[in-house]
Amino acid sequence: MEKTAPLIADHPQPPLAEKLRIISFMGGDMGKFKAHDSETHAQAQAVGKAAKAGDGAGVILAFQKLQTSCYDCHREFRKPFVAHFYGAR
Numbered sequence: 190m191e192k193t194a195p196l197i198a199d200h201p202q203p204p205l206a207e208k209l210r211i212i213s214f215m216g217g218d219m220g221k222f223k224a225h226d227s228e229t230h231a232q233a234q235a236v237g238k239a240a241k242a243g244d245g246a247g248v249i250l251a252f253q254k255l256q257t258s259c260y261d262c263h264r265e266f267r268k269p270f271v272a273h274f275y276g277a278r
């Protein structure tokens with residue numbers, strides 16, 4: 190947990206060209222998309238912190254919030270994103 194959480198929190202950024210394509214597709218929604226992203230980042234850090242502190246209940250709580258943050262962004266953005274970049278599914 191302690192080692193894995195930062196992999197989510199500090200995940201690598203996509204290459205610039207890809208980033209620009211995403212930003213242009215998102216347009217006015219980019220702020221919201223970024224907000225979801227930083228929420229996930231914060232929760233992943235919380236998981237790492239709780240794990241480091243040996244706080245089992247804290248890890249579970251933070252992990253639950255982390256999963257909720259994944260879900261929140263998917264619910265809002267994943268469908269149009271996949272349709273646009275990968276063709277309708």
Ligand code: HEC
Nearest residue numbers: 197222223225226229255258259260262263266267270271
């Ligand atoms: C800021 C928005 C956002 C957040 C936060 C986010 N995702 Fe996603 N995710 C997406 C989008 C958009 C896609 C679809 C695009 C793609 O597949 O490349 C996706 C696709 C995926 C896929 C691929 C699914 C498939 O059908 O191939 C997985 C797995 C995934 N996300 C896991 C996660 C997990 C786990 C988290 C939380 C730790 C997370 N995501 C947080 C936006 C987000």
